[in-house]
Amino acid sequence: MSEHNQNNNGGHDEKSGFEHHDELEGHIVSPKIYLLIFSVLLVCTALTVAASYVEMGPFNPIVALAIAVLKATLVILFFMHVKYSPKLTKLAVGAGIFTFLVLIFMTLADYISRAWGRW
Amino acid sequence: MSDSSTLVQTDAHAGHAHPPYQRHHFETMEQQVDATGFAMWLFLLTEIMFFGGMFTAYLIYRNWYYPAFVAASHQLSIFWGTLNTGVLITSSFTMAMGVYFAQMRNKGKLVLCLVLTFILGLAFLGIKTIEYKEKFEKHHVPGAHYSLQSFLNPDSDEAAKAANDKPLPLDMARHTEIYFSLYFAMTGMHALHMIIGICILGFMIVKANRGAYTGGHVSFVEYFGLYWHFVDIIWIFLFPLLYLISRHQ
Numbered sequence: 001m002s003e004h005n006q007n008n009n010g011g012h013d014e015k016s017g018f019e020h021h022d023e024l025e026g027h028i029v030s031p032k033i034y035l036l037i038f039s040v041l042l043v044c045t046a047l048t049v050a051a052s053y054v055e056m057g058p059f060n061p062i063v064a065l066a067i068a069v070l071k072a073t074l075v076i077l078f079f080m081h082v083k084y085s086p087k088l089t090k091l092a093v094g095a096g097i098f099t100f101l102v103l104i105f106m107t108l109a110d111y112i113s114r115a116w117g118r119w
Numbered sequence: 120m121s122d123s124s125t126l127v128q129t130d131a132h133a134g135h136a137h138p139p140y141q142r143h144h145f146e147t148m149e150q151q152v153d154a155t156g157f158a159m160w161l162f163l164l165t166e167i168m169f170f171g172g173m174f175t176a177y178l179i180y181r182n183w184y185y186p187a188f189v190a191a192s193h194q195l196s197i198f199w200g201t202l203n204t205g206v207l208i209t210s211s212f213t214m215a216m217g218v219y220f221a222q223m224r225n226k227g228k229l230v231l232c233l234v235l236t237f238i239l240g241l242a243f244l245g246i247k248t249i250e251y252k253e254k255f256e257k258h259h260v261p262g263a264h265y266s267l268q269s270f271l272n273p274d275s276d277e278a279a280k281a282a283n284d285k286p287l288p289l290d291m292a293r294h295t296e297i298y299f300s301l302y303f304a305m306t307g308m309h310a311l312h313m314i315i316g317i318c319i320l321g322f323m324i325v326k327a328n329r330g331a332y333t334g335g336h337v338s339f340v341e342y343f344g345l346y347w348h349f350v351d352i353i354w355i356f357l358f359p360l361l362y363l364i365s366r367h368q
Binding site (some may be wrong): 068111 | 212214
């Protein structure tokens with residue numbers, strides 16, 4: 001990908017025919033990267049199961065969710081090609097996840113801050 | 120990178136030639152790919168919001184009825200859950216390789232990858248069936264026949280006994296039904312997405328066998344891959360939240 005970055009990142013019209021065609025076929029990710037990500041995902045799965053057997057008090061869910069977020073990030077960046085996607089896709093994914101987090105945190109903040117002790 | 124540049128040089132239709140799969144309302148193929156990829160992501164984001172509602176409900180109810188959720192989650196089998204996670208991650212890998220072989224215009228290996236993904240998807244549903252069957256047998260399915268026995272009298276239940284569960288008071292034990300409602304809603308919705316994905320995979324296998332997708336136009340395989348990986352991501356979060364995080368309480 002790096003050799004293409006010297007092209008300007010903004011207007012799609014000005015991309016060379018070379019990159020144009022690359023876009024047409026989609027960015028081709030090498031099987032080695034897929035295999036690497038696949039093994040990391042399996043290792044993370046083993047880790048999260050192992051971690052669930054360790055007594056960590058309130059940190060058990062935190063560790064489990066942190067590993068899940070790491071796995072999901074790897075899937076999104078590499079299996080779903082977001083790392084190699086146009087900026088529009090990156091922006092859409094980022095904005096979507098941001099909105100999702102805002103919704104979750106505002107809902108939880110609401111529930112935590114009302115009816116103290118009555119749940 | 121070198122792979123794609125060799126492809127570029129060998130491919131003839133450069134310039135303004137109009138490939139049959141380019142829709143008329145798009146100026147260039149690149150514009151079409153950008154627009155359709157963007158649309159696919161918008162669809163997936165609505166899906167994330169849809170599942171997000173259920174995840175939020177789960178988080179809030181887990182805080183409200185914590186002892187009930189802990190006891191109820193002890194009823195799930197870590198073995199089957201871990202195995203299913205492995206199956207699903209492997210199917211995501213074979214799907215990613217399918218996209219690669221479509222890009223490399225390798226029909227045989229594309230079909231092989233799609234068939235493997237298809238089989239692994241069915242394997243996931245098979246394992247899920249084993250788990251659901253156990254829930255039906257123990258009357259842990261919400262509804263008129265729901266039984267509180269595993270939670271009122273944990274010594275009578277193998278899984279509860281193994282987790283050293285204490286008997287729950289009746290009003291808290293009743294809330295285990297909420298856990299299982301959310302369990303069936305979330306894993307059921309996930310399974311429904313798997314079933315839809317497997318149907319589309321079957322359709323794609325037939326089409327790929329006839330040479331579709333390996334003629335330079337990989338969008339359909341690529342976007343189906345996005346959907347399949349999205350379903351994988353939902354499971355990546357369901358697995359720890361439902362199975363793992365309450366093992367010690």
